[in-house]
Amino acid sequence: METDDAELYVVRTREGDGAEWVRPASVEEAVVDALTETTALTAGDIGPLGTYVDAADLRSVLRATGGTVTFPVEEYEVTVHSSGRVTVR
Incomplete structure (x- = not known):
């Protein structure tokens, strides 16, 4: 990712050990986590986020309400x- 892309963060909510916790995460980290959690891909299989999606598109979606941006990563x-949620199909 380019330097500007590294500034893109989302707030992630996770449950663990019976407690819920919230922390900011880079969009790239959120995308990699979603892919590795739901597919057979490893982090090493996934290139930099800028390879798959334009940073300006991501910024505009994350600043909007109710927007989404969809892009291919491998066969997914x-x-x-805009809520910060990442889904993989």
Whole structure:
């Protein structure tokens, strides 16, 4: 990712050990985590986020309400929602 892309963060909510916790994460980290959690891909299989999606598109979606941006990663379709949620199909 380019330097400007590294500034893109989402707030992630996770449950663990019976407690819920919230932390900021880079969009790239959120996308890699979603892909490795739901597919057979490893982090090493996934190139830099800028390889798959334009940083300006991501910025505009994350600043909007109710928007999404969808892009292919390998044979999967990744959607980043303005809420910070990342889905993989």
